[in-house]
Amino acid sequence: MTTTNVAMRDAFGEALLALASDFPKMVVFDADVSASTRTAAFGKQCPNRFFNIGVAEANMVDIAAGMATCGLRPVVSTFALFLTLKGADQLRNVVCYNNLPVILAGNYAGLSDSYDGASHQSIFDIATVRVMPNMTVVVPADGVELSQALTAALRRDGPTYIRICRNPTPVLFAGESPLEIGKIRKLKNGNDLTIAVCGVPTSMAIEAADRLAQRGVSVDLLEVSTIKPIDVEALVVSARKTGKVLTVEEHTVLGGLGGAIAEVLSQRAPARMSMIGIEDKFTESGAYDALLRKYGISVEHIESKAMRLLTPEP
Amino acid sequence: MQARTHCDPQVALQEKDRKKKAAMLQRLAQEFRITVLDILHEKGTGHWGGAASAAELLVALYFDAMNVRSEKPDWPDRDRLVVSKGHASCMLYTVLANRGYFPTEELKTFRQIDSRLQGHPCMLTTPGVEMSTGALGHGASVALGMALAARLLGKSYWTYVLLGDGDLNEGQTWEAIMAAAKFKPERLVALIDYNKVQLDGPSDQIMPMDPLPEKFRAFNWNVAPVVYDGHNVGAVLESFDWIKNQRQWPVAVIYKTHKGRGVSFMEDNAYWHGAPIDDASYAKARKELLQTLEALP
Numbered sequence: 001m002t003t004t005n006v007a008m009r010d011a012f013g014e015a016l017l018a019l020a021s022d023f024p025k026m027v028v029f030d031a032d033v034s035a036s037t038r039t040a041a042f043g044k045q046c047p048n049r050f051f052n053i054g055v056a057e058a059n060m061v062d063i064a065a066g067m068a069t070c071g072l073r074p075v076v077s078t079f080a081l082f083l084t085l086k087g088a089d090q091l092r093n094v095v096c097y098n099n100l101p102v103i104l105a106g107n108y109a110g111l112s113d114s115y116d117g118a119s120h121q122s123i124f125d126i127a128t129v130r131v132m133p134n135m136t137v138v139v140p141a142d143g144v145e146l147s148q149a150l151t152a153a154l155r156r157d158g159p160t161y162i163r164i165c166r167n168p169t170p171v172l173f174a175g176e177s178p179l180e181i182g183k184i185r186k187l188k189n190g191n192d193l194t195i196a197v198c199g200v201p202t203s204m205a206i207e208a209a210d211r212l213a214q215r216g217v218s219v220d221l222l223e224v225s226t227i228k229p230i231d232v233e234a235l236v237v238s239a240r241k242t243g244k245v246l247t248v249e250e251h252t253v254l255g256g257l258g259g260a261i262a263e264v265l266s267q268r269a270p271a272r273m274s275m276i277g278i279e280d281k282f283t284e285s286g287a288y289d290a291l292l293r294k295y296g297i298s299v300e301h302i303e304s305k306a307m308r309l310l311t312p313e314p
Numbered sequence: 315m316q317a318r319t320h321c322d323p324q325v326a327l328q329e330k331d332r333k334k335k336a337a338m339l340q341r342l343a344q345e346f347r348i349t350v351l352d353i354l355h356e357k358g359t360g361h362w363g364g365a366a367s368a369a370e371l372l373v374a375l376y377f378d379a380m381n382v383r384s385e386k387p388d389w390p391d392r393d394r395l396v397v398s399k400g401h402a403s404c405m406l407y408t409v410l411a412n413r414g415y416f417p418t419e420e421l422k423t424f425r426q427i428d429s430r431l432q433g434h435p436c437m438l439t440t441p442g443v444e445m446s447t448g449a450l451g452h453g454a455s456v457a458l459g460m461a462l463a464a465r466l467l468g469k470s471y472w473t474y475v476l477l478g479d480g481d482l483n484e485g486q487t488w489e490a491i492m493a494a495a496k497f498k499p500e501r502l503v504a505l506i507d508y509n510k511v512q513l514d515g516p517s518d519q520i521m522p523m524d525p526l527p528e529k530f531r532a533f534n535w536n537v538a539p540v541v542y543d544g545h546n547v548g549a550v551l552e553s554f555d556w557i558k559n560q561r562q563w564p565v566a567v568i569y570k571t572h573k574g575r576g577v578s579f580m581e582d583n584a585y586w587h588g589a590p591i592d593d594a595s596y597a598k599a600r601k602e603l604l605q606t607l608e609a610l611p
Contacts, residue, residue, distance in 0.1 A: 027466065048466065049466070051462070051497070053489075053493055054489075054492075054493070054496075056486075056489040056492070056493065058455070058485075058486045058489065059486055059489035059493055061455075062452050062456050062459065062486070062490070063456070063458050063459040063462070063490070063493065065455075065456055065459060066396075066455065066456035066457060066458060066459020066460040066461075066462075066463065067460070067462060067463045067466075068459075069437075069444070069445065069456075069460060070390075070460055070463035070467065071463070071467065072463050072466065072467075089449055090452065090455075090486075093446070093448070094446070094452055094456065097438075098437055098438060098445070099438070
């Protein structure tokens with residue numbers, strides 16, 4: 001593992017350029033934020049295959065869907081909040097209902113549009129898109145996984161939502177086996193507690209697991225990059241082994257990774273569970289790391305919640 | 315009670331003489347109205363108003379303007395129609411079935427369990443349906459995507475979108491109208507079924523859309539210089555002739571239509587947007603439709 005930091009959005013922009021010739025039917029859409037989401041470079045390289053629709057997310061999603069019916073492979077990029085809410089009816093009634101191969105690139109997701117504040121912070125995009133039939137939901141943990149997710153999505157049928165962070169985050173998986181849609185990546189093998197994490201907090205979970213190991217706690221650490229379809233078998237095996245599951249995500253605790261895992265385990269392998277994420281509230285402006293800390297997404301919080309989960313119930 | 319003469323859809327499709335064809339399609343549209351009325355009455359569900367309003371336009375598109383192959387609905391070079399006013403589904407299905415996409419007997423399954431004919435059009439289940447619609451406001455954007463795809467793929471198919479009053483209320487429709495004028499895709503045509511009645515009442519009361527041609531022009535569309543009579547197939551075919559001669563894109567044509575067309579007490583009456591058709595109204599309505607059909611040349 002290296003300590004280099006790379007922003008997923010930069011990896012996204014570079015991946016689009018790199019994939020342009022391998023996927024000649026790929027077209028890219030943006031809604032007047034191409035400089036921010038890094039799709040602008042693709043637009044410069046392939047102007048005929050790039051469509052800036054202006055600030056009209058609903059329109060953008062449906063234009064892309066229309067193209068998809070004709071055999072093209074659209075990648076639709078804008079801020080996650082606006083893509084999933086201003087484009088929600090379009091995602092539901094056109095893209096998902098018709099199972100069209102449109103890739104939804106939800107940029108600036110989670111708290112990563114940190115200084116812009118609550119109006120721009122996408123804290124329930126996973127919950128919003130996860131309930132739509134036919135949708136695949138991928139939350140990469142670093143730039144490497146992001147570009148692998150994009151490539152994998154271009155090879156699949158049906159819609160795929162990919163969650164993208166704005167800010168530089170540690171590169172975790174360079175040279176590792178590539179992200180596989182639908183498969184959990186096992187990061188540590190342990191017996192006392194399962195920690196399931198997705199996205200940016202993955203590096204925090206790794207550090208927390210190391211600290212817990214020093215306290216004699218062995219963590220089964222799972223990186224759940226695909227929220228849907230979720231890797232049921234890997235979750236069940238781990239939950240049966242440890243009986244305790246802590247979920248960690250940069251998202252509200254309602255309906256995201258924690259919710260998805262609770263849905264599975266409550267039926268297949270009931271376990272004591274605890275969830276880390278943003279409690280049911282709106283967030284605020286601030287530095288990204290300060291925001292994550294304030295809203296409970298930190299190494300310390302993972303460690304303390306893990307210890308609490310290990311304490312027998314009275 | 316059936317009409318004394320029946321117009322064979324295949325004969326109408328093949329007819330080369332424009333005047334004769336217009337007369338045949340006029341009859342077909344009226345026959346399809348009766349079919350739709352029968353289905354909606356029998357099933358006790360569906361939308362009469364918008365279906366009757368679009369009869370001539372849908373018939374003229376599928377039996378004249380559009381280059382499609384009903385035996386190969388996914389032929390890549392086919393012309394596309396997005397019926398954005400998806401509540402016209404029963405008329406669309408009737409036209410598609412008679413055009414050969416699926417057996418007309420299947421129309422009896424409209425809106426019933428396990429049917430391919432969903433309440434609103436579904437592209438996954440019904441051969442010939444290009445886009446699932448029903449939620450208003452999607453069609454213009456989707457059609458723009460299809461027309462831009464033709465440009466990218468080097469194809470020369472036409473893309474039509476049929477818009478209703480409700481669609482014009484939706485903000486997304488105007489986003490699409492704006493964007494279409496930016497990209498100017500060749501052979502993108504918006505047909506507006508402008509009956510000026512929506513679910514809750516006259517559009518002038520619910521959400522006024524006039525002056526509609528001026529609005530499209532202000533958005534830099536090439537708008538037909540006249541508003542055509544959307545219930546006169548001869549006029550509709552004339553509008554198609556005008557469309558085929560255009561070189562400035564995108565193109566919009568506005569048709570004056572009447573919601574619930576063909577039944578005096580249902581015409582221009584918002585109640586019949588989607589009300590179930592009771593037995594007494596059905597008998598009266600069917601008689602009127604049949605009388606009109608018999609009187610056609």
